[in-house]
Amino acid sequence: MKLYRFLSADDTSEFCHKVTAALNAGWQLYGDPTYAFDSANGVMRCGQAVVKEKEGSYAPGMKLGEQ
Structure with a gap:
């Protein structure tokens, strides 16, 4: 599966x-x-997408950070 x-x-x-x-x-x-300005909190915010291949089947309840 790809996460x-x-x-x-x-x-x-x-x-x-x-x-x-x-x-x-x-x-x-x-x-x-x-990279964008978060006007609600007055700070700059960063974001990055990451992917990972892993054996098994995807389930919506998975905790992706623990994979």
Whole structure:
């Protein structure tokens, strides 16, 4: 099965650590990162899609971050 996640966080080192942890867990970058101003909270936000191939069957209740 192919799994997809979209990682997002404020524009701090937290975001970089989140993406780095996913890469080290076998996820691969998918597409370009995004960067936008969150006017509701007054901060810049970053996002990055990641994908991973894994054996088994997909189920909507899966915790993707634990795969």
